[in-house]
Amino acid sequence: MFPQQRLKSVELVVNLFTIMPRVQLHQQQSTNMKKGAWSPEEDQKLKSYIMKFGIWNWSHMPKFAGLSRTGKSCRLRWMNYLRPDVKRGPFTMEEVEIVIKSYQELGNRWSAIAKRLPGRTDNEIKNFFHTHLKKQLGLKNVGSMKRTKRVVMKKDKDENEMTNIYADKSSTNVCNFSSERINANIITWEENEMRDIVSSNNIVVDDMEIKEPVILESNPEIEKNSNVGCHLCQFEYPHPCTLSGLDFFHQFDVLWDAQHLAIF
DNA sequence: AATCCCACCAACCGCCACCTC
DNA sequence: CGAGGTGGCGGTTGGTGGGAT
Numbered sequence: 001m002f003p004q005q006r007l008k009s010v011e012l013v014v015n016l017f018t019i020m021p022r023v024q025l026h027q028q029q030s031t032n033m034k035k036g037a038w039s040p041e042e043d044q045k046l047k048s049y050i051m052k053f054g055i056w057n058w059s060h061m062p063k064f065a066g067l068s069r070t071g072k073s074c075r076l077r078w079m080n081y082l083r084p085d086v087k088r089g090p091f092t093m094e095e096v097e098i099v100i101k102s103y104q105e106l107g108n109r110w111s112a113i114a115k116r117l118p119g120r121t122d123n124e125i126k127n128f129f130h131t132h133l134k135k136q137l138g139l140k141n142v143g144s145m146k147r148t149k150r151v152v153m154k155k156d157k158d159e160n161e162m163t164n165i166y167a168d169k170s171s172t173n174v175c176n177f178s179s180e181r182i183n184a185n186i187i188t189w190e191e192n193e194m195r196d197i198v199s200s201n202n203i204v205v206d207d208m209e210i211k212e213p214v215i216l217e218s219n220p221e222i223e224k225n226s227n228v229g230c231h232l233c234q235f236e237y238p239h240p241c242t243l244s245g246l247d248f249f250h251q252f253d254v255l256w257d258a259q260h261l262a263i264f
Numbered sequence: 265a266a267t268c269c270c271a272c273c274a275a276c277c278g279c280c281a282c283c284t285c
Numbered sequence: 286c287g288a289g290g291t292g293g294c295g296g297t298t299g300g301t302g303g304g305a306t
Contacts, residue, residue: 035275035276036299058292059290059291059292072276073275075293077274080275081274108295109295110294111295122295123273123274123295124274126295126296127273127274130273131273132272
């Protein structure tokens with residue numbers, strides 16, 4: 001069932017989507033749209049709307065959610081910030097390693113790299129790489145690196161499952177949270193926070209199946225504040241230079257040379 | 265105290281592949 | 286089959302905060 005079918009009759013009258021030509025709506029979206037940082041109110045509107053109706057069409061959703069934003073902007077905000085399974089806070093040593101290894105393997109295919117880091121977004125990884133790793137690794141000409149040809153695979157059902165958990169068009173389920181998570185008793189700080197919001201808004205959440213949830217992560221804000229950089233390498237993440245007794249970046253160089261990669 | 269500089273990162277933009285009509 | 290719409294991706298920008306001068 002499409003979300004608008006669940007709207008009240010009054011809302012349906014206002015719903016011009018069904019009669020408005022696509023082009024006209026598209027043009028309307030590109031003008032008079034708010035840009036820049038999202039306010040907490042906008043966040044709440046988008047979050048509440050998606051929790052209620054799921055993701056059905058990014059282009060048309062903002063209108064129904066009461067947002068003067070483009071669909072793209074809403075999508076980006078949701079994917080990179082509001083999504084309950086988005087992991088916040090500093091990268092762990094393991095994540096740094098995965099990013100570096102994945103970059104060697106995949107190049108600047110940030111979305112592909114992000115798939116290897118559950119909870120991290122492509123944007124976050126990209127920013128992290130450009131602000132930390134590129135400089136720390138002394139990489140040059142990364143900015144002028146040729147754009148990697150995008151390889152878009154036809155998505156199978158399983159791959160789609162993760163992105164569609166909020167957009168189950170055929171069911172009235174609101175949100176299953178992370179259906180990929182094996183242990184349903186483990187939730188993240190964000191999920192815990194989300195659940196609080198959900199319960200406070202009296203939104204029905206189906207299929208939670210969490211009896212005694214355990215918060216997997218500590219409050220990212222606390223983590224952020226308590227993070228102490230390594231005194232040896234000036235790296236602000238947890239002691240990479242202590243890894244395997246080798247200088248972290250020397251280790252990377254060795255690996256790099258060994259594989260004779262010429263990405264840059 | 266004021267100004268400048270720089271790092272960080274959220275958000276925007278343009279492009280492209282896929283989908284739908 | 287083609288045109289237009291949509292979503293996803295990577296590059297880039299600009300606002301902000303903190304440190305240096």
